[in-house]
Amino acid sequence: MKRGLFITAEGTDGSGKTTQIKLLESYLKDKGFEVVVTREPGGTNIGEKIRSIILDPDNNKMSYITEMMLYASARAQLVGELIKPSLAQGKMVICDRFVDSSYVYQGFGRNIDIELIEKVNSIALDGIMPDITLFFDIDPSIALARRIRSTGADRIEQEKMEFHKKVYEGYKKLVSRYPDRIKAIESNRSIDEIFLDVKANIDKILERCL
DSSP: OOOOOEEEEEOSTTSSHHHHHHHHHHHHHHTTOOEEEEESSOSSHHHHHHHHHHHOTTOTTOOHHHHHHHHHHHHHHHIIIIIHHHHHTTOEEEEESOHHHIIIIIIIITOOOHHHHHHHHHHHHTTOOOSEEEEEEOOHHHHHHHHHHHHOOOTTTTSOHHHHHHHHHHHHHHHHHOTTTEEEEEOSSOHHHHHHHHHHHHHHHHHHHO
């Protein structure tokens, strides 16, 4: 049995990645693949409990290092409990956020040393990295306003716009640094237009890897 593909979706809050993940899930299922969709932080019973701590607006005294460690802990659980076993069974795994989120939110956003984040997460990742990452590229002020109108703001979303702009610029730097893995998709367009680019990128890696 061939190892499955690990696909991650990244972008600032409100970038539309959740909608595109649902469309991609259906697209891959229609092609006959078994698909597992999960999210970070969360995706497991333990991870969802950690998520509730991280995103609770009442936890506004959380230190940046605590935040980084909690994300890594939830990630370690998700990798060990769900992602690695699913890939070993040949399943397609789509994850809403993964380690790139730590690099941009805790690294570029919180100014935690990237090397420290890499060291902590090298344990959590246990050798797992995405085969392809789709970065949904949209101005953070547009994306965040869209998100807050829809669902309100969690602890991270309540940060000042300066923070979200630093996160966005961090994503742009990662795209430049890892062009073979991270594919930027212009996302201030219609859902159908965006998904055409999603399909094109996924079809390329399916042809190459399967």
